[in-house]
Amino acid sequence: MRSLEIDAIAKHYPGGSIAVEDITLSLSEGSFTTLLGPSGCGKTTTLRCLAGLEVPDAGRIQFGDDVFVDIAAGTFLAPHKRKLGMVFQSYALWPNRTVLGNIAYPLRLRGVNSRAAAARATEALNAVGLTGLDARYPHELSGGQQQRVALARGLVSASGLLLFDEPLSNLDAKLRLAMRTEIRRLHDEFGYSSVYVTHDQEEALAISDHVVVMNQGRIEQSGTPHEIFAKPKTAWVADFVGFDNILTVTHIDPDVGRVDVVGGGSFHLRGDMIRSWRGAQIAFRASDIVFAADAPSAQPQATFRGRVTASSYLGDAYRLAVETAAGTTVMANIPDSSRVQTQEKYLGEIHEFAMPAESPIILD
Numbered sequence: 406m407r408s409l410e411i412d413a414i415a416k417h418y419p420g421g422s423i424a425v426e427d428i429t430l431s432l433s434e435g436s437f438t439t440l441l442g443p444s445g446c447g448k449t450t451t452l453r454c455l456a457g458l459e460v461p462d463a464g465r466i467q468f469g470d471d472v473f474v475d476i477a478a479g480t481f482l483a484p485h486k487r488k489l490g491m492v493f494q495s496y497a498l499w500p501n502r503t504v505l506g507n508i509a510y511p512l513r514l515r516g517v518n519s520r521a522a523a524a525r526a527t528e529a530l531n532a533v534g535l536t537g538l539d540a541r542y543p544h545e546l547s548g549g550q551q552q553r554v555a556l557a558r559g560l561v562s563a564s565g566l567l568l569f570d571e572p573l574s575n576l577d578a579k580l581r582l583a584m585r586t587e588i589r590r591l592h593d594e595f596g597y598s599s600v601y602v603t604h605d606q607e608e609a610l611a612i613s614d615h616v617v618v619m620n621q622g623r624i625e626q627s628g629t630p631h632e633i634f635a636k637p638k639t640a641w642v643a644d645f646v647g648f649d650n651i652l653t654v655t656h657i658d659p660d661v662g663r664v665d666v667v668g669g670g671s672f673h674l675r676g677d678m679i680r681s682w683r684g685a686q687i688a689f690r691a692s693d694i695v696f697a698a699d700a701p702s703a704q705p706q707a708t709f710r711g712r713v714t715a716s717s718y719l720g721d722a723y724r725l726a727v728e729t730a731a732g733t734t735v736m737a738n739i740p741d742s743s744r745v746q747t748q749e750k751y752l753g754e755i756h757e758f759a760m761p762a763e764s765p766i767i768l769d
């Protein structure tokens with residue numbers, strides 16, 4: 406098995422700025438892993454260390470039997486010897502080479518003869534759906550087609566490992582959706598391992614088997630898309646994946662099924678669900694909340710009561726700021742099917758709100 410082992414990689418830039426601090430990951434062969442995080446969190450630096458475009462200050466990276474870098478042992482494998490495919494946001498095509506020339510060039514650099522290189526390039530061109538465009542130049546292609554050429558070049562360059570650095574950011578929304586499906590299909594078809602950098606949460610969840618959430622050069626959490634989306638472990642990850650409400654817990658009373666939060670608000674949950682809770686914060690999504698009167702009666706609900714202090718129209722819902730009796734503010738997106746916009750609907754009203762009992766999670 407050719408797993409990718411990243412062990413305690415660190416990279417500091419002159420001037421003391423820390424790009425990456427102690428990144429350790431083990432990625433199994435054939436997996437599709439996304440490095441996800443906000444701008445400046447160290448995703449690209451990590452990827453560049455994998456590619457050999459950056460030398461880490463510490464740590465070790467090995468893919469299969471190939472040691473890419475081992476700082477302690479003084480080992481560094483040159484980028485072209487790592488035999489990986491890389492697809493960039495900027496496409497990075499050579500303007501004076503044809504489509505086929507662009508795709509075949511990395512193979513030619515490795516000493517593959519021109520006939521064999523052209524045959525493999527044509528195969529990759531067909532795989533990305535650009536059959537017949539081999540003689541065109543990059544300026545004769547749309548942005549989406551250029552990105553496909555870059556993808557085909559990555560596919561022929563790789564012998565097992567593909568790296569992507571925000572490859573879809575320059576495409577429009579519709580093309581982005583089509584291309585991400587295409588990238589995943591090709592990854593599966595070629596049986597490669599892929600490491601994909603993005604700051605787009607939806608893209609990361611849709612395309613990957615494994616998501617690594619990074620913050621300030623460190624790994625905050627890593628897991629399946631579902632684990633990251635539904636079970637964030639820290640308040641930072643919860644906030645990043647869209648839990649609009651993160652409240653600090655002051656007291657849990659399982660006997661009466663009540664969780665008190667800072668500011669004095671109370672949430673009523675089933676006692677058996679909170680008996681073993683040890684966390685310090687409760688988090689839930691605004692989109693999980695409905696008026697208690699509209700909640701399905703067969704399903705256990707977590708409830709709270711409050712006054713609407715702000716209301717804005719979202720099209721299919723109203724986004725409400727709800728203040729509980731003691732001043733805690735909770736955001737709630739209340740579905741609205743009336744199709745008629747009313748200014749500041751529900752403002753000033755007091756309601757009982759509900760969400761499915763499993764919606765609130767407790768954070769470490």
Ligand SMILES: Nc1ncnc2c1ncn2[C@@H]1O[C@H](COP(=O)(O)OP(=O)(O)OP(=O)(O)O)[C@@H](O)[C@H]1O
Nearest residue numbers: 418422423424443444445446447448449450451604
């Ligand atoms: N060559 C450099 N010299 C100095 N600092 C750098 C250099 N490259 C990156 N950094 C810093 O390292 C940190 C991580 O940068 P990196 O490009 O890895 O982040 P990123 O998560 O990929 O961000 P983005 O999504 O904006 O590309 C940032 O604070 C950045 O300013």
